[in-house]
Amino acid sequence: MSHQTGTPRQVSEDPSAVDDADCTILHVDMDAFFAMVEVRRRPELRGVPMMVAGAGDGRGVVLSATYEARVSGVRSAMPTSAAVRLCPGIVVVPPDQHAYAEASREVMQVFADVTPFVEPLSVDEAFLDVAGARRRYGRPGFIAATLRERIKTELGLTATVGGASTKFVAKLASSLAKPDGLLLVPPSRVLEVLHPLPLRALWGVGPKTAARLASMGLSTVGEVAAMDLSALTGLLGKATGARLHELAWGRDDRRVADSAAAESSIGAETTFAVDSADPKVLGRELLELADKTARRARMSGVRGRTVSIKVRYEDFTTVTRSVTMPTPTDSSHAVYGRAHELLSKLRASGGGRVRLLGVRLEGLVAGTEVVEQLELGAQDPQPGWREAEIAVDRAVARFGASAIRPAALVERRERS
């Protein structure tokens, strides 16, 4: 990493060279995760420029690329077509979410062996609080090195680990050390590592916020730290300004959650292979999305009060519409009904061809907290729907026949 030249490096594969006693928060990040899972089961891909990328219909993006591909400029979230242009001959592998989910479980199991305080951020990264593991497993630096070793030898994958006394700096450390690296930043070294970095290193600073800060003449974290707090909050809002100022001084009191916080929304969205304005096409997709969303809610044992839809038009402008119901639901039929009403109203007021459609269920509460529906005045006219859907869920779980589900729903979908 170029910004570290000239300063004594805290990087170390030898933890004893660093004062790691306070580096009790580790951030473990798998290297090129999806791509490496593919390489693991198809060894002929090793060392080859390769990417896991979506949709061969020209509308997909890169999900993960090997480092051999990255040297050509290939990056995640880049259009697949652009990646091919940058790296002719690159091997393109379609995504296999099942395989990545399974690999993720393997990795998380390794973490769980070390500490119960594991907070997954996504399929391929997690924070670990190893303060309590010290007695049994040794100092944080040793634990970090051990994790990396186990992931390599037992799982055939590589991971980068960052360690610090705060989440933010631990995550920063891993980003500086990747790929296949380890970086511990003790509290005494935080500011010298942090302040020379570009603004974008601050959690929550994306392109827009960076541009705003640049308009004030700021370009590094250190300059943000030196900034007057009221000037920051004036520019970015109270919450964002205060948070950035704290982070710029390396202060971050978020604890590692022992389990992921409950989700507050569940949704599904999809981009059409071909843009469409056909109500039948849109309606059919909306049904699929509503059912997928509600089914996942039922699986998770949650219900939501707000149904929202998302529509992206061919020119990429995006709008959302939502309704809040008196009672939380997890019924496919109810979600579809609300979503359909929203879409009809939106379509009635114009709009061109649709590129993407999404359905989301928000304001989630645990199913057990929901007082049984259909008390007096409840507006669901068909109390049998939910029971029917649960029966279908069970049948699908047992027989795996996804084909039976849509038919059961489509049959009566125009009723409400």
Next chain:
DNA sequence: ACAGAACCGATCTCTCGC
């Protein structure tokens, strides 16, 4: 009575991150 302020929930957009 009424105008206005203060508040509140719902809705929607924007921004961000993986």
Next chain:
DNA sequence: TCAAGCGAGAGATCGGTT
């Protein structure tokens, strides 16, 4: 020319109440 599919949270706006 391109631009997924999730998810979270902040803030603006609007309508309805006190």
